Amino acid sequence: MKQNTKLIQAGRGKKWTGQAVNPPVVRASTITFDTMAELAHASQHKGERVPYYGRRGTATHFAFQEAICELEGGAGCALYPCGAAAVSGALLSFLQQGDHLLMVDSVYEPTRALCDKVLGPMGVETEYYDPMIGAGIETLIRPNTKAIFLESPGSLTMEVQDVPAICKVAGEKGVITLLDNTWASPILCRPFELGVDISIQAATKYIVGHSDVMLGTASANEKYWPQLREHSYILGYCASADDVYQASRGLRTLGVRLAQHQHNTLKVAHWVAQRAEVETVRHPAFASNPGHQYFARDFSGSNGLFSFVLKQGGAKAVAAFVEGMQYFKMGFSWGGYESLISPTLNVQKLRTASPWPYSGPLIRLHIGLEDPDDLIADLELAFSRYQ
Numbered sequence: 001m002k003q004n005t006k007l008i009q010a011g012r013g014k015k016w017t018g019q020a021v022n023p024p025v026v027r028a029s030t031i032t033f034d035t036m037a038e039l040a041h042a043s044q045h046k047g048e049r050v051p052y053y054g055r056r057g058t059a060t061h062f063a064f065q066e067a068i069c070e071l072e073g074g075a076g077c078a079l080y081p082c083g084a085a086a087v088s089g090a091l092l093s094f095l096q097q098g099d100h101l102l103m104v105d106s107v108y109e110p111t112r113a114l115c116d117k118v119l120g121p122m123g124v125e126t127e128y129y130d131p132m133i134g135a136g137i138e139t140l141i142r143p144n145t146k147a148i149f150l151e152s153p154g155s156l157t158m159e160v161q162d163v164p165a166i167c168k169v170a171g172e173k174g175v176i177t178l179l180d181n182t183w184a185s186p187i188l189c190r191p192f193e194l195g196v197d198i199s200i201q202a203a204t205k206y207i208v209g210h211s212d213v214m215l216g217t218a219s220a221n222e223k224y225w226p227q228l229r230e231h232s233y234i235l236g237y238c239a240s241a242d243d244v245y246q247a248s249r250g251l252r253t254l255g256v257r258l259a260q261h262q263h264n265t266l267k268v269a270h271w272v273a274q275r276a277e278v279e280t281v282r283h284p285a286f287a288s289n290p291g292h293q294y295f296a297r298d299f300s301g302s303n304g305l306f307s308f309v310l311k312q313g314g315a316k317a318v319a320a321f322v323e324g325m326q327y328f329k330m331g332f333s334w335g336g337y338e339s340l341i342s343p344t345l346n347v348q349k350l351r352t353a354s355p356w357p358y359s360g361p362l363i364r365l366h367i368g369l370e371d372p373d374d375l376i377a378d379l380e381l382a383f384s385r386y387q
């Protein structure tokens with residue numbers, strides 16, 4: 001079955017939908033049983049998509065979890081109220097006091113805050129590593145190294161990691177690998193085929209695709225699924241049936257939306273790259289992007305998120321650039337149908353283990369489904385305001 005057919009079929013078996021096309025929204029805390037035998041059966045199979053209690057999920061959740069597993073290739077999928085909760089839930093499911101965690105230096109900033117402000121005081125030591133380290137990560141692995149966290153490409157600076165090389169080293173040392181796979185969504189790369197143990201998605205982004213739901217997923221291979229499922233349950237993570245239904249709904253158009261995002265973005269990114277004010281463009285599909293060779297090997301396409309660095313300019317110039325745009329709104333997210341812009345004046349302060357070779361401000365764009373010519377016209381005016 002080809003990718004776009006899978007997106008239409010995944011999680012829509014008659015078992016979940018009955019005679020309807022879509023799975024229902026089943027809202028529940030309490031699940032009731034008529035006999036002790038029924039209760040015993042549900043209790044025995046409570047982690048296997050069998051109704052037991054609201055926090056374990058209902059047909060709405062089970063259908064979506066099945067879909068994500070089919071698309072990403074995991075053995076099981078746990079659900080969380082947002083992507084950041086999926087990151088914390090996955091890490092807390094495996095880390096304990098005294099562990100050493102290797103964390104990629106280009107990681108999404110709130111994940112860094114989790115490591116520094118929560119895991120650190122709990123006795124987990126985080127060591128940040130250069131996103132381009134590859135198999136060289138072996139030199140950083142210690143006897144108490146429990147996990148390696150990857151985010152590829154980095155959602156702000158776009159370095160693409162050599163995921164298979166890192167996973168190979170980790171596997172040989174018995175170290176768990178967790179990948180924040182949000183940029184790829186479940187369809188632009190196959191994390192488990194790259195050797196990853198745990199794949200995390202901020203479903204908030206492309207899966208939902210309409211900037212109106214917060215939701216996270218973490219999927220695991222057979223080896224780590226039981227622990228991820230049970231520890232995430234014990235930690236109390238769950239998601240509303242309404243939000244999960246919206247994510248199921250988003251899956252059906254994910255393929256066509258991503259194709260259009262990719263088309264629009266490449267047109268805009270190549271236009272940006274030829275501007276004299278621009279130092280460099282960070283887009284995984286560009287040969288100049290760090291790790292482009294891994295993107296070409298491991299990914300089947302790109303999406304709407306990329307960044308560029310301006311040669312110069314401080315807060316005032318950046319404000320002139322980003323303020324007054326007709327289509328690009330400033331906002332903290334991405335993956336919806338609309339275009340967004342996020343400025344970062346000092347990337348280096350976000351990095352502690354690898355150099356950032358530029359001094360100018362970074363602008364991250366999310367290219368939506370608007371006509372790219374309109375977006376380019378909007379950016380042309382922005383460059384004319386930026387002096």
Ligand SMILES: Cc1ncc(COP(=O)(O)O)c(CNNC(=O)CNC(=O)c2ccccc2[N+](=O)[O-])c1O
Binds near residue numbers: 109180215
């Ligand atoms: C890779 C990745 N992984 C997890 C999450 C969290 O998902 P959630 O929002 O559902 O909790 C996210 C959410 N992403 N959100 C953003 O990128 C929001 N933008 C920013 O944080 C931000 C803030 C100031 C300046 C620049 C940025 N920026 O990322 O461009 C993610 O990108």
